[in-house]
Amino acid sequence: MTHEPTHVRPSATVTPYEDGPLLLRGDFEIVTPDGEHIEAGRPTVALCRCGRSRIKPFCDGTHKLIDFRAPAGRQLPHPDPADDAEQRTAD
Amino acid sequence: MRLPEARGELSAAVIERLGSGPAAGFACLPKVTDVDPLADEDLQLTLAVCYELHYSGFDDVEDRWEWHPGLLALRADIERMFELALRELTGPQPSVGSAEIPAALTALTAEQGGPSLARYIQSHATIDQFREFVIHRSLYQLKEADPHTFAIPRLTGRAKAALIEIQIDEYGSGQLARMHAELFRTTMSCLGLDTAYGAYLDRLPAVTLAGTNMLSMFALHRRLRAALTGQLAAFEMSSSLPNSRYGNGLRRLGGDNRATQFYDEHVEADAVHEQIAAYDMCGSLVAEHPELAADVLFGAAASEALGGMASTHLLDSWAAGRSSLRPALGSADPQPQADLLAGVAA
Ligand code: FES
Ligand SMILES: [Fe+2]
Ligand SMILES: [Fe+2]
Numbered sequence: 001m002t003h004e005p006t007h008v009r010p011s012a013t014v015t016p017y018e019d020g021p022l023l024l025r026g027d028f029e030i031v032t033p034d035g036e037h038i039e040a041g042r043p044t045v046a047l048c049r050c051g052r053s054r055i056k057p058f059c060d061g062t063h064k065l066i067d068f069r070a071p072a073g074r075q076l077p078h079p080d081p082a083d084d085a086e087q088r089t090a091d
Numbered sequence: 092m093r094l095p096e097a098r099g100e101l102s103a104a105v106i107e108r109l110g111s112g113p114a115a116g117f118a119c120l121p122k123v124t125d126v127d128p129l130a131d132e133d134l135q136l137t138l139a140v141c142y143e144l145h146y147s148g149f150d151d152v153e154d155r156w157e158w159h160p161g162l163l164a165l166r167a168d169i170e171r172m173f174e175l176a177l178r179e180l181t182g183p184q185p186s187v188g189s190a191e192i193p194a195a196l197t198a199l200t201a202e203q204g205g206p207s208l209a210r211y212i213q214s215h216a217t218i219d220q221f222r223e224f225v226i227h228r229s230l231y232q233l234k235e236a237d238p239h240t241f242a243i244p245r246l247t248g249r250a251k252a253a254l255i256e257i258q259i260d261e262y263g264s265g266q267l268a269r270m271h272a273e274l275f276r277t278t279m280s281c282l283g284l285d286t287a288y289g290a291y292l293d294r295l296p297a298v299t300l301a302g303t304n305m306l307s308m309f310a311l312h313r314r315l316r317a318a319l320t321g322q323l324a325a326f327e328m329s330s331s332l333p334n335s336r337y338g339n340g341l342r343r344l345g346g347d348n349r350a351t352q353f354y355d356e357h358v359e360a361d362a363v364h365e366q367i368a369a370y371d372m373c374g375s376l377v378a379e380h381p382e383l384a385a386d387v388l389f390g391a392a393a394s395e396a397l398g399g400m401a402s403t404h405l406l407d408s409w410a411a412g413r414s415s416l417r418p419a420l421g422s423a424d425p426q427p428q429a430d431l432l433a434g435v436a437a
Binding site for chain 2 (some may be wrong): 018019020021023032041042043044045046052053055058060061062065
């Protein structure tokens with residue numbers, strides 16, 4: 001059985017779900033850089049992290065069509081096998 | 092809602108008895124015969140009538156029928172056949188560990204190649220076909236989320252919290268206008284359809300009733316609570332992408348923001364719910380009760396299988412130039428009274 005951590009929870013949490021969006025829960029507001037309010041519409045929202053949603057900043061499930069991969073935990077610095085020397089010089 | 096028209100011996104006998112008081116004996120009912128429980132009109136309608144007593148009931152039917160032992164015994168006979176047929180249809184499910192549950196659910200609900208109802212509706216459906224599609228969904232959507240609420244007292248800990256997090260959103264955080272069932276009602280009225288719960292019961296074929304009956308069977312049996320969570324996860328996980336196609340189909344047919352809100356809302360909401368359902372609800376349930384893993388996957392597989400059969404029925408009927416609904420009875424006119432979108436569709 002998993003127990004909730006005993007420390008006092010922050011007012012909002014962000015949870016990365018494996019190969020999917022970030023879920024944002026708690027007391028939050030989503031605003032544009034100009035401070036304009038973006039209506040969340042619900043207490044818990046999914047923020048796109050694959051970059052392909054058509055309703056950004058929210059997730060619309062498109063990540064499943066593009067085989068998006070991302071861990072649930074923190075990704076540590078690592079060499080990406082796709083990043084060969086050629087691509088790096090092209091950057 | 093009104094009692095439906097019978098579709099055979101069994102439903103005729105049950106409907107007739109419900110019309111009289113529960114004092115009426117339940118002996119001499121026709122035996123539940125050896126039919127295909129997934130396709131038999133008489134059987135699925137009888138089951139739908141039995142279950143409806145636990146939701147809204149019927150006009151002029153005594154509420155005490157809900158727990159009538161004779162009726163429950165008959166329901167149990169039908170459920171045995173129905174559950175067996177669903178388990179045969181989906182085959183044995185592996186007993187995977189809790190960490191593998193989300194991936195197993197993802198695999199079960201991955202978009203298949205081949206004909207897709209959502210793609211057809213997006214690009215080709217006529218306004219009448221869209222109305223039929225909405226009518227098929229109406230028996231569930233007008234009570235959207237209600238069957239899953241039965242699981243709340245049967246779950247504990249993180250799985251329970253996850254289900255409640257989903258349900259709060261399904262019920263619009265307690266605001267009537269945002270309840271998903273109400274959004275569906277709005278879509279129906281924009282399409283000129285009758286928004287009364289159960290108004291189209293007589294038009295729904297067995298393949299449609301089987302889907303809602305499966306939900307009710309999972310919902311009303313604590314033994315099947317894991318299947319209900321698996322079913323909900325499958326629902327949520329195969330929702331965002333099709334709903335964006337349904338919404339676009341309705342826009343193509345002239346639907347305005349009010350008409351499409353139900354679909355637009357589900358694109359966004361179910362992208363949230365699918366994560367909560369797969370990881371926090373089903374994953375946590377199996378972490379606590381490893382023996383329930385296979386039933387979680389059974390519920391998801393059965394949901395996908397029946398959903399697929401219903402979609403095939405709609406597409407096949409339309410390809411053959413037929414309505415996918417049962418014919419209207421007598422004078423009950425199935426045609427929408429207000430043709431709000433017809434001008435655009437013409
Ligand atoms: S993370 Fe879901 S669409 Fe991008
Ligand atoms: Fe919903
Ligand atoms: Fe949902």
